[in-house]
Amino acid sequence: MAGSELTNIKSPRVKAARRLTKRAFRDRDRSFLAEGPQAVREALALDDVVVELFTTAEAELRHAEIVFAARAAGIPVLRTSGEVMAELAQTVTPQGLLAVCRFVHVPLERAVTADARLVAVLAHVRDPGNAGTVLRSADAAGADSVIFTDASVDPYNGKCVRASAGSLFHLPVATGAPVAQAVAKLKESGLRVLAADGAGKQTLDDVDLSGPTAWIFGNEAWGLPEELLRLADDVVRVPIYGRAESLNLATAAAVCLYASARFQRAGSPSAPGPRLP
Amino acid sequence: MAGSELTNIKSPRVKAARRLTKRAFRDRDRSFLAEGPQAVREALALDDVVVELFTTAEAELRHAEIVFAARAAGIPVLRTSGEVMAELAQTVTPQGLLAVCRFVHVPLERAVTADARLVAVLAHVRDPGNAGTVLRSADAAGADSVIFTDASVDPYNGKCVRASAGSLFHLPVATGAPVAQAVAKLKESGLRVLAADGAGKQTLDDVDLSGPTAWIFGNEAWGLPEELLRLADDVVRVPIYGRAESLNLATAAAVCLYASARFQRAGSPSAPGPRLP
Incomplete structure (x- = not known):
C-alpha cells in the first residue's frame, strides 16, 4: 500500500474533523461525520456530499470498492493509523471508514x-x-x-x-x-x-x-x-x-x-x- | 426520617447486590437487579419476587407508596447514601430505587x-x-x-x-x-x-x-x-x-x-x- 499515513491526532485535519462531534462546530462548518461502510457508501452515492474520507489501511483493503469510488469522484482519501481513527470515531470498535459530509437537509x-x-x-x-x-x-x-x-x-x-x-x-x-x-x-x-x-x-x-x-x-x-x-x-x-x-x-x-x-x-x-x- | 443509612460501598449487602451486575453471580444467586420506580413497582406486584429494596432518602419521599408497599409486604428496605446508590445503579442518573429480585422465568x-x-x-x-x-x-x-x-x-x-x-x-x-x-x-x-x-x-x-x-x-x-x-x-x-x-x-x-x-x-x-x- 502506497501513500503516507496520518499518525498524529493533533494534525490540523484530524482536529478539524474531530470537532464535528460537537453541534456548534457542525453548524459552523455545515458538515458532519458519517461512520462505517454503510453510511459512507450511501453518502458517496449522492453528488457533492462527501468532503473527505478517512480510512485505515485495513479498511482500505476490506472495503476497496468504497475507497475506489471516493477516489474516482475526486474526494481526498486520508489514510490514518488505528489510533487516529479511534480518536475520530465515536464507536467502541471503529470500522475504519469515516467521511466528513456536507449537510444534506432541505428546506x-x-x-x-x-x-x-x-x-x-x-x-x-x-x-x-x-x-x-x-x-x-x-x-x-x-x-x-x-x-x-x-x-x-x-x-x-x-x-x-x-x-x-x-x-x-x-x-x-x-x-x-x-x-x-x-x-x-x-x-x-x-x-x-x-x-x-x-x-x-x-x-x-x-x-x-x-x-x-x-x-x-x-x-x-x-x-x-x-x-x-x-x-x-x-x-x-x-x-x-x-x-x-x-x-x-x-x-x-x-x-x-x-x-x-x-x-x-x-x-x-x-x-x-x-x-x- | 428515621433509620440509619448505608454509606459504605464496601458493606457486605451493597457488595452482594453490586455483583448481580455480572451474569455469573446472577446465575449463582438466581437473583437480579431491577432499577427505577416503574420496574420496582411491577416487581412488587408479584408475590415473593423482591428480596430487598435499596432506596435513597430522597426517593423514599418521592415514591413513598412504593416503599410503603415493600414494607407492608415484609421486604427489607435499606436506605443508602447517594454515593452507594450510584455504585449500585447502572444508570447515569439513578432514580434512587433498586430492588434485588428473584428470577421470574418459567420452564x-x-x-x-x-x-x-x-x-x-x-x-x-x-x-x-x-x-x-x-x-x-x-x-x-x-x-x-x-x-x-x-x-x-x-x-x-x-x-x-x-x-x-x-x-x-x-x-x-x-x-x-x-x-x-x-x-x-x-x-x-x-x-x-x-x-x-x-x-x-x-x-x-x-x-x-x-x-x-x-x-x-x-x-x-x-x-x-x-x-x-x-x-x-x-x-x-x-x-x-x-x-x-x-x-x-x-x-x-x-x-x-x-x-x-x-x-x-x-x-x-x-x-x-x-x-x-
Whole structure:
C-alpha cells in the first residue's frame, strides 16, 4: 500500500474533523461525520456530499470498492493509523471508514410537497438513537420525507446518523422549523396530521389511513404537549393489548408508519392489498 | 426520617447486590437487579419476587407508596447514601430505587401452552437493549409469552430489564432452551412458527396471521441462520417500501407482533376489526 499515513491526532485535519462531534462546530462548518461502510457508501452515492474520507489501511483493503469510488469522484482519501481513527470515531470498535459530509437537509418547502403521501415529524424527540431509528423506519415504510423540528435532537448527531443506517442519505430531511410551522405547511399541502400519543381516544385500528398522512412523534418520556395535540387533526394511540404501559417511541413510530404504508398501498390498484382473516 | 443509612460501598449487602451486575453471580444467586420506580413497582406486584429494596432518602419521599408497599409486604428496605446508590445503579442518573429480585422465568412448558395465540422467540438477539424492547413490544401486543433461547442475551441483564420497562414482570418469560427445542414445543402446541428474516419470500402483507403464531427474531447484524429458517413453517419479511436496507431488529419485531395482534383481534367477534380502505 502506497501513500503516507496520518499518525498524529493533533494534525490540523484530524482536529478539524474531530470537532464535528460537537453541534456548534457542525453548524459552523455545515458538515458532519458519517461512520462505517454503510453510511459512507450511501453518502458517496449522492453528488457533492462527501468532503473527505478517512480510512485505515485495513479498511482500505476490506472495503476497496468504497475507497475506489471516493477516489474516482475526486474526494481526498486520508489514510490514518488505528489510533487516529479511534480518536475520530465515536464507536467502541471503529470500522475504519469515516467521511466528513456536507449537510444534506432541505428546506421545509422541499420536504413537504403537494404530492407527499407519508411524512414523519419528530416533534420533541431528544434521544439521538431513537431519532435515527425513526428515520430508518420512515425510509423503510416508504415515507416521502422526515421533519426534525427545532425542539428535536440534531439529525447530524453521530448516534442519530449511525442509528439511521444510511437513511439520512435516502430521503429528504428538513430540520430546525418550529413544529407549528411544519404542521401548517403539512396541512396546506393536503396531508392529514396525526399526533401519535397515548392520550389519543382513537386507536390505530380505528382510523382510516388511506389518505396522505403526516405522523407527529413526541418525547420519549412525556409524549406530546397539549398545544401540539390541539394543532393535529387527530390524536391516535397504538393500542396496548397486554399489560405494558406504553411502547418505546421508535417502535411505536414504526408501527404507525407501517400501518399507514399498508393502508395506502392496499388502496392503490398497483399494490397487493392485505389478505384479510 | 428515621433509620440509619448505608454509606459504605464496601458493606457486605451493597457488595452482594453490586455483583448481580455480572451474569455469573446472577446465575449463582438466581437473583437480579431491577432499577427505577416503574420496574420496582411491577416487581412488587408479584408475590415473593423482591428480596430487598435499596432506596435513597430522597426517593423514599418521592415514591413513598412504593416503599410503603415493600414494607407492608415484609421486604427489607435499606436506605443508602447517594454515593452507594450510584455504585449500585447502572444508570447515569439513578432514580434512587433498586430492588434485588428473584428470577421470574418459567420452564418452557409453562411459557408455551396449548391455548397460546402469540409468542415471541428471541433466537440470537445479542443486544440487551433490543431484547428488552422486543419484550416490551410483545407485552404491548398482547403476546402470551416470550422465549429467550440459549443463544440470546440474558433477560436479567440490566439494560434488558430497563428496556423492558416492567414487561419482564408482566408475562411468562422462558430462558435458556435451545432454539430447536423451543420450535418443537411451539409446533407441538399448535402454533405456526414464522421466522422474521429479510430473506423471506413472503412479506407480512402476504400471510394470513389469524391463527396461533410464534415469531422468531434473529440477530441484529446477520438475521437467522439457515438451519433455523428451515425449522420454521415459513420465513416472512417486513416489506421495505423505501430505500432502507433493513429495519432495526426491535422495530421489525414490533411491526410483526402488531400485525399478528391486529389480525387475531379482527378475527375475534369481541374485538373491532381494522377499517379497510
